[in-house]
Structure formats: C-alpha cells, structure tokens
Amino acid sequence: MCQGENFYQNLKLVEQVKAIATEKGVTPSQLALAWLLAQGDDIVPIPGTKRRVYLEENIAAAQIVLTPEDLSRITATAPKGFTAGERYSDMSTVNR
Numbered sequence: 001m002c003q004g005e006n007f008y009q010n011l012k013l014v015e016q017v018k019a020i021a022t023e024k025g026v027t028p029s030q031l032a033l034a035w036l037l038a039q040g041d042d043i044v045p046i047p048g049t050k051r052r053v054y055l056e057e058n059i060a061a062a063q064i065v066l067t068p069e070d071l072s073r074i075t076a077t078a079p080k081g082f083t084a085g086e087r088y089s090d091m092s093t094v095n096r
Contacts, residue, residue: 013077013078013082014028016077016078017031017032017074017077017078020070020073020074020077024064024066024070026060026061026064027057029047029054029057029058029061030057030058030060030061030064031061031064031074033045033047033058033061033062033064034061034062034064034066035066035071035074037061037062038066038071
C-alpha cells in the first residue's frame with residue numbers, strides 16, 4: 001500500500017475512535033488515555049501538552065470509566081498492529 005492509501009486507511013480508524021468518544025461524551029484523546037489507563041497499573045501514559053486546557057483535558061481522562069464492553073469495542077476497532085504503513089519511512093536512524 002502506498003503512503004496515501006495508508007493515510008486513508010488510518011483515517012478510517014480515527015473516525016471510528018471519534019465515534020466511540022462522541023458516544024462517551026469525551027474527546028478522542030481522552031478516550032485514548034482512558035484506554036491506556038485501563039490496561040493495567042503498570043501502564044503510565046505521559047501525554048505531552050503545551051496548553052493548560054489540554055492539561056486539564058488529559059487529567060479529566062483519569063475519571064473516565066470504560067466498561068468491559070467499551071474496552072472490547074475499542075480493541076475490536078483498533079487491534080494491536082492494525083495501523084497501515086510503517087511508522088517511519090526510513091528506519092535507519094531509529095534506535096541507534
């Protein structure tokens with residue numbers, strides 16, 4: 001698949017995540033953080049932010065309760081390894 005096709009394939013995934021977030025009344029970023037927090041006590045997301053409003057949004061994600069059904073739906077929507085394309089176009093400079 002070429003880069004453009006990968007982009008559009010990944011956009012489909014983004015739209016599905018947005019739909020789940022909208023149903024929960026949260027932002028996609030908050031949904032992603034809540035999902036990470038639900039993965040276990042040994043997982044600690046460290047989101048970067050430049051603005052206070054995003055910091056507050058990130059903090060609020062810790063209060064989101066995801067049901068087992070929510071977690072199953074998110075996993076079904078975005079299973080591990082689902083994204084299309086390589087993360088970097090040139091891997092020769094990564095992990096040196």
